[in-house]
Amino acid sequence: MEGYLAAVFNANQFIERIQDYQSAEQLKKYERAFPVDKRHGDEFIGVPMGQVFSLAKEFIEMPLDEIEKLLESPIHEVRVGAVSIMDWQARRKSTSDEDKKNLFDLYIRRHDRINNWDLVDRSAIFVVGAYLFDKPRDILYKLARSKNIWERRTAIVSTAYFLRQNDLEDTFKIAELLLYDDEDLIHKPVGSWLREAGKKDRQRLVAFLDEHAAKMPRVTLRFAIEHFDKSLKQHYMEMKNVG
Numbered sequence: 001m002e003g004y005l006a007a008v009f010n011a012n013q014f015i016e017r018i019q020d021y022q023s024a025e026q027l028k029k030y031e032r033a034f035p036v037d038k039r040h041g042d043e044f045i046g047v048p049m050g051q052v053f054s055l056a057k058e059f060i061e062m063p064l065d066e067i068e069k070l071l072e073s074p075i076h077e078v079r080v081g082a083v084s085i086m087d088w089q090a091r092r093k094s095t096s097d098e099d100k101k102n103l104f105d106l107y108i109r110r111h112d113r114i115n116n117w118d119l120v121d122r123s124a125i126f127v128v129g130a131y132l133f134d135k136p137r138d139i140l141y142k143l144a145r146s147k148n149i150w151e152r153r154t155a156i157v158s159t160a161y162f163l164r165q166n167d168l169e170d171t172f173k174i175a176e177l178l179l180y181d182d183e184d185l186i187h188k189p190v191g192s193w194l195r196e197a198g199k200k201d202r203q204r205l206v207a208f209l210d211e212h213a214a215k216m217p218r219v220t221l222r223f224a225i226e227h228f229d230k231s232l233k234q235h236y237m238e239m240k241n242v243g
Contacts, residue, residue, distance in 0.1 A: 009062040011069035021051045042076040056084035071113040083123035090126040104131040129161030191223025213239045
């Protein structure tokens with residue numbers, strides 16, 4: 001069966017299909033959104049992300065070794081396709097526990113190819129977070145302390161799955177570990193997941209902000225307090241200004 005799936009849902013076929021959806025207009029959008037210094041060696045061919053996601057769903061049966069071939073591609077949309085297939089497989093109820101572990105292992109092992117914010121955000125929640133929900137989560141703390149920005153982003157983004165299950169502990173702990181990170185692409189997701197955790201437990205977020213607001217990055221604070229009323233937002237921004 002695996003040989004049949006590899007023949008039907010292989011990396012080369014995916015790459016051939018995705019090129020049918022190239023758009024010069026979309027390519028210009030990517031060139032504005034991903035300037036050369038933020039491409040990490042990637043090439044863009046101008047395929048809209050909605051089309052990438054749809055094509056990935058068509059190739060949901062792709063075997064893991066073929067997915068890894070997609071991850072090796074220098075084309076950004078192809079690698080988004082790879083992590084999207086992983087995400088669709090991880091979400092699928094019929095995917096076995098063993099296959100979910102294999103998806104998780106591939107994600108961690110090939111994190112060198114999951115090397116931009118959109119690749120992390122497209123797949124970490126279900127490939128990593130959902131897999132770890134009923135397991136020890138030490139790996140997230142290792143990733144949070146990594147020198148690799150994308151591994152650090154995976155650490156916080158993965159906790160979004162926990163939040164959906166009303167499990168807030170790791171979001172607050174990892175946010176605290178990453179609070180003074182040097183990278184803006186860490187500041188934003190930390191603030192976003194603090195905000196979402198605060199929707200579940202407002203008092204805990206308030207306590208967290210009372211302790212950290214004066215020194216945390218401004219963008220993190222702004223994201224974290226987005227759902228507060230005007231007076232409370234002003235209170236925390238004044239703490240930041242004084243701090």
